[in-house]
Amino acid sequence: MIFLNVNNFSTTITQPLMPSSGTINVQSSAGLPSSIPAGTVIPLTLNDALTQLNYEIVYITAISGTTLTVSRGEENTAAQDWKVGDFAFSAMTAGSVIPTGEVLPSLAGTSGSLGGSALTAGGATTGTVNVPGATTSMAVVVTPSVYPGNGVDWAGYVSSAGVVTVVITAIIAVTPTATTYNVRVIQ
Known part of the structure; x- marks a missing residue:
């Protein structure tokens, strides 16, 4: 619940x-x-x-x-x-x-590999992660499994019920290191 x-x-x-x-x-x-x-x-x-x-x-x-x-x-x-x-x-x-005898479900997941291709400044790549129980009113924390390199920003949001979209954005022209991203949805 x-x-x-x-x-x-x-x-x-x-x-x-x-x-x-x-x-x-x-x-x-x-x-x-x-x-x-x-x-x-x-x-x-x-x-x-x-x-x-x-x-x-x-x-x-x-x-x-x-x-x-x-x-x-x-x-x-x-x-x-x-x-x-x-x-x-x-x-x-x-x-x-403090749920009585219950543990809140972990609303977390891991993306497929993102990055590995050149991005122009301001360019982005995205991927999705299925996170059952996530709703669009919840906040998301995203962390890369491997540092993607300088000049890269990452973020995430619940784009629809049960789906988190991870966005990797190039601040400068760069090829982000390909890596998976861990997502945690804050209830």
Whole structure:
């Protein structure tokens, strides 16, 4: 399971929620992504508006407008009844920071050999690496297996779901040493 944390998301519940409910209707879903990749969840904290003492952590698994599909009572919290106007907000949870009994998947891979051909100043060559679980909102770190030479820059980005593009750019006219590139996607 991959945790996707969102910043500054806060809304209220618009329909009563029973412990057996698997969907939550909220006032607004602004600030949430329009979809969630398979195997990914967004932690959401529910809190009662009256006393602000009762909490439940749920995991959002799908989003359709202002309807959130959730798994209830996560991280040792109990599924509870919630009222219209109770709070739903994003917050760091223990499970998303220190997974309980789970290890976050390593989002990493290695490119095929890139370089070995002459590049003009400003010219580039690219290659792709399949990295299941990578999304376009994630950052990428790229390191060459062998130093490609002076006058060469390298970078990477998630170009589509599960695919990282590695870009080797010549700062000056140069023939970069052919090498593979290790990529690590930051969750």
